[in-house]
Amino acid sequence: MIRQLFRFKGGIHPPQHKDRSTRSPIQAAWLPKQLILPLHQHIGESGEPIVAVGDHVLKGQKIARASGYVSASVHASSSGTITAIEELPIPHPSGLSASCIVIDTDGEDRWIEHGPEDIPYTEMDVSHLRNLIRTSGIVGLGGAGFPSSIKLNPAGSKIDTLILNGVECEPYITCDDMLMRERPENIIAGAKIMRHALNARQCLIAIEDNKPEAYTAMIEACKDEDIEVVQVPTLYPQGSEKQLIKVLTGKECPSNGLPFQIGIVVHNVGTAAAVHNAINLGEPLISRIVTVTGDGVAEPCNLEVLLGTPMQALLDQCGGLNSDVDRIIMGGPMMGFAMHSTEIPVIKTTNCILAATESNVTAPSDVMPCIRCGACADVCPVDLLPQQLQWYARSKEFERAQEHNLFDCIECGCCAYVCPSNIPLVHYYRYAKTEIWAQEREKEKADIARQRHEFRQSRIEREKAEKAARLAKKKAAVKKPADGEKDDKQAAIQAALDRAKAKKEAQGVEPKNIENMTPAQQKQIDDANARRQQTDTSEQES
């Protein structure tokens, strides 16, 4: 039975340029002298290093653990010594640095002891299976890099369909194509594990019709399997998850929603092969296939690269750069971004290194005003109004842009591709998105600051009130007992005086030095007595 296919709105047919990198089989990349392994190679939290500088590590040894639910661990891709854990440039549009673990390789490429678990995965607890995939550091290898173990957790939803994405719709990139041609059995084995984890009813593998060799190889490998290989007509951006779901099932993923909500999970074919390596061989994710291509490189080909290998080493292996290279792009010409240096390492999401020449790039000087032709809206695969979004982003009316569903934009670049005025539309959307995120962070911070300020204010008020209350209480406490005490004291003194007087009278004791006094001395005594008398009377009066 031939499966009925659907069509998503829009899309484009850019020149493919795929044949140039598929002439030779996948080659192993040379072992570099130094591996630079960023702790952040995926979506989510960065990994946390669990090794120290000076440690000797073996190939496949875990060197950083996942630091949260949405995070991934990192493994040493070859044996060697950790020489640094420091900030180095990583593949990111900003060109900024982030924490990396640097390994000086020892050339032995010695594996850590590894192997599959004793029991087959079909008998394993599913959560244990997912955990094995998680500790193997597997993330989506199609380009986004979302930790795969999370996408293999249906979390209560019933998963109907597992789709393996072998569409690879972006021009120039051929790493999935070559993987499907050369190692279809690995993909199938990984797909079976994924299907088991998800308990999916059916499993589809989608391949565009510009990859007949891959299609044939997969059909051949699926002969005895309950897996359907579907050929889909070539159309960019069909490799995008939601667009592919529409094509294969006719279902539309809700805005802001995820495919599992409609019972579908999509994984890249490369990810499936990595899952096979992790479960059936016990090998963590330490290498991937990278397409090195473009007009700027002498011998385009696909290489199996150890993660952390500097891009320059791959370019060297492919015959070096031509003189007219304008920029090195990670990813394809539609969605990739330029690298600021060729010493930047290959990471888990590096599917392609594209050496673009000047003729492949639009210069900012070519940009012309928008003529409101509407071509962008015709090709937009998510049915947005690209032109309108661009106006809002440009005038910084981010709220309006959000009202027009800016965050549904998948940044596929169709609108910019067809724009007759060469307006860098996607750049505007990326600008607006990051601005909005920054504003949201600011807002969150402001809310915390407000709360802290108000708390401080109320604390100061409370302390003031408490202090005043304490003071008043003390004052009252000091005053009251003082009166009573005074009386007591007075009475005690009086009593003592009385006792002394009585004693004196009884004993008839007189001071012994009062005889033979000079008149002056007598006068002094009399004065003192008079003063004493006076104080006594005045005290008694008071």
Added chain:
Amino acid sequence: MLTAVLALTAIAIIFGLLLGFAAVRFKVEGDPLVDQIDAILPQTQCGQCGYPGCKPYATAIANNEADINRCPPGGETTIIALADLLGKDPIPLDAEVGEEKPKMVAIIDEETCIGCTLCIQACPVDAILGAAKQMHTIIEVECTGCELCVEPCPVDCIDMVPIKEDIFHWKWPYPEQTDEEAKL
């Protein structure tokens, strides 16, 4: 004639009661406009606007006592948001109150700090940790960069440093525009 007067009086009484009831039943606590304005302000509590904090400035704006362009930490974004909320035209930041600077965070040079607690008393968001004659330090994530702690420090050991950009906080720059485009 009498009927009309009675009817109108009755209606007046009914509506009066209704309004009276509504006033009690749907009473609004505080001035929502002040809160709305306060929600837009960046809450640095720096006082650069001339008011002792964001809330007093928000109150002043709500009472039409202050312009909307007196918040340097909020900058253009805040002015646009306030203009939007109040239906006014955005105006450039008042140069008198300062200029929009990149986000900063205070850092205490712990070698020099003498533990006088003056900065702790100045900090509007309790972001400084320390005690008398003990070294003080800034809780960086809580610091709003208001600079209020810099002035009171007797040994000048507090520096304002720009927040370092990383890949998690990086923003795509505004796209370059050609002259022809900018004319639009």
